[in-house]
Amino acid sequence: MVENNSNSFRILKHKVPPSNDSAGMSLLPHTDKNFLTILSENEVQGVEVLSKEGNKWIQVKIPTGSVMVFVGDTFKAWSNGRLHAAKHKVIMKGDKVRYSCALFLLPKEGATIEVPQELIDKDHPLRYRPFTYSDFVSFYTANYGDQTLEIFAGL
Ligand SMILES: O=C(O)CCC(=O)C(=O)O
Numbered sequence: 001m002v003e004n005n006s007n008s009f010r011i012l013k014h015k016v017p018p019s020n021d022s023a024g025m026s027l028l029p030h031t032d033k034n035f036l037t038i039l040s041e042n043e044v045q046g047v048e049v050l051s052k053e054g055n056k057w058i059q060v061k062i063p064t065g066s067v068m069v070f071v072g073d074t075f076k077a078w079s080n081g082r083l084h085a086a087k088h089k090v091i092m093k094g095d096k097v098r099y100s101c102a103l104f105l106l107p108k109e110g111a112t113i114e115v116p117q118e119l120i121d122k123d124h125p126l127r128y129r130p131f132t133y134s135d136f137v138s139f140y141t142a143n144y145g146d147q148t149l150e151i152f153a154g155l
């Protein structure tokens with residue numbers, strides 16, 4: 001599915017918040033919709049990740065020379081929900097601009113995202129119906145919201 005896949009590369013500039021005392025929401029809470037994201041940042045941190053329990057935002061400092069990897073909703077679906085797609089956001093504080101580079105790995109065009117039989121058993125019943133990434137993204141663009149994957153493909 002990810003063999004001969006396509007990728008999308010993005011450089012984001014997060015501006016300094018209006019006053020040094022204020023903290024600015026620079027990217028709203030979301031899960032990535034793609035398969036996997038590889039993220040690097042300059043020395044200006046700002047990513048916060050929601051704990052799996054959903055009750056705590058954790059500030060993340062990506063060590064210099066390292067990258068952060070996010071499981072996207074598509075990978076979560078393919079794994080039958082065994083992998084967690086962490087919700088994250090960007091909060092800007094201080095007086096330095098943040099630059100981040102993100103490589104978004106997308107499923108092969110037209111590929112059906114379908115849970116492999118090996119990942120389904122009595123303790124892990126099938127949680128997601130098969131879908132294509134482009135249908136999922138179209139649904140997401142038309143219905144921005146929190147539980148997009150569950151609403152779109154959840155069983
Ligand atoms: O800019 C960042 O640090 C995060 C970017 C991000 O989460 C995204 O583009 O999906």
Ligand SMILES: [Fe+2]
Binds near residue numbers: 032088
């Ligand atoms: Fe993201």
